[in-house]
Amino acid sequence: MERHFDEELKELHKEILTMGVLAQEAIYKSIEALKNRNKNQAREVIDRDDKIDALELVVDEHCIDLIARRQPMAGDLRFITTGMKINAELERIADLAVDIAQRVLELVDKPLLKPLVDIPKLSEIAQNMVRDSIDAFVKRDVSLAKKVVLSDEEADNLRNLVQEELINDYMAKDLATAPRAVPLLLIARHLERICDHTTNIAEDVIYMVEGKVVKHHPEELK
């Protein structure tokens, strides 16, 4: 039986998807700004964040409104509460893209410390994880969500590699490299944090679809 409530849930679904698209765009553009050493692209990411913040509030209000008016149960309740959490994760992801853009602005006027190899790799992992976590939400795909959670280790390892290289090969040898090394180190850190947020989204998707809590229970992923 089709319910009017289903139309409202579809609307919410669409809004969360829009948040996902905007967050994905923000990361992509912040990394492009880094690769192209382009101030305008970096500023664009920072400026567009207001739009994401505004949409976050709309989605939140929509969820609260649906809970108050519909008093949802079971799958409906899990969808709305998960939607609220995913909304917050996406907003944080977009904030981290802004952080990356700010680091790009710090770096643009200085010569590049080293050719960028691992950071683009890490950014690719982060972007794939964001895309897959949103896809898992849209398609209610638990196996894709699990894949996202399990990808996090690769991101952590790569971040550690970047960090060790920047500290040991550059800053430890010549402290004068710090103004160029620290922003790169922070960018790696921001990307790794983005990956952490995508694993939260993926864990929420698993709860939404199966009612199973895997957060803090990695054994449940098997």
Place this chain on the structure above:
Amino acid sequence: MAKVITKDLNLWYSGFHALKSVNSAFEANKITAIIGPSGCGKSTLLRVFNRMNDLIEGVRTTGKVLIDDADIIDSKIDLVTLRKKVGMVFQRPNPFALSIYENIVFGERIHTDRPTCDKLDKIAEESLRSVLLWDELKDKLRKPALGLSLEQKQRLCIARLIAVKPDILLMDEPCSALDPLGTGRIEELMRELKNKYTIIIVTHNMQQAARVSDETGFMLLGELIEFGKTDDIFTKPKDKRTEDYITGRYG
């Protein structure tokens, strides 16, 4: 610990199979809600527990219903004792056309030969206190019960049950005639009472079941489809039919 257990319980109203192999366990000192669409058998199941269905012609029951390990389907069971132990509250409060006081002591007068006035007074006070009516009504005990508000009448009916010291309270849509405030107060009372009694409530109001019960059973077409912790039933039901019903997709 399970206070009431049904084992392969079947019930027919003449040719109509109203309860189909119901297996369940109702815990002591908990509130268990039975939900389901009209005609699913939830009130029939409730009425099995104090053999109220016996009053309907053509009823046939098979299986077991154990209360404190005694099978109450057994024809030798004493129905007066059973109904003293298992009391029932109905949709519309049904006080007798007597005074408030006489309503409450009615059971004691029936069950005891020449009860003393002191004993009756004590029962009246204790019972009214346990439904939080004593302070409101202590100076009006001789007034007619029919003059009370709907909510007060329903509380009085619960007090009348408590007066005969039952173990189990069956409640069949006890708030359906009440406004939201009255409903809220009866629900609070149920929470108070569950420390002493096993409460089984049939309700159409799913929010009420979610608010007030510890465990919930969902019935459909005479079958008990799912039975479990209320938290689980309303957030992650296992059976799709339960999910469809509680999310309003059943039709």
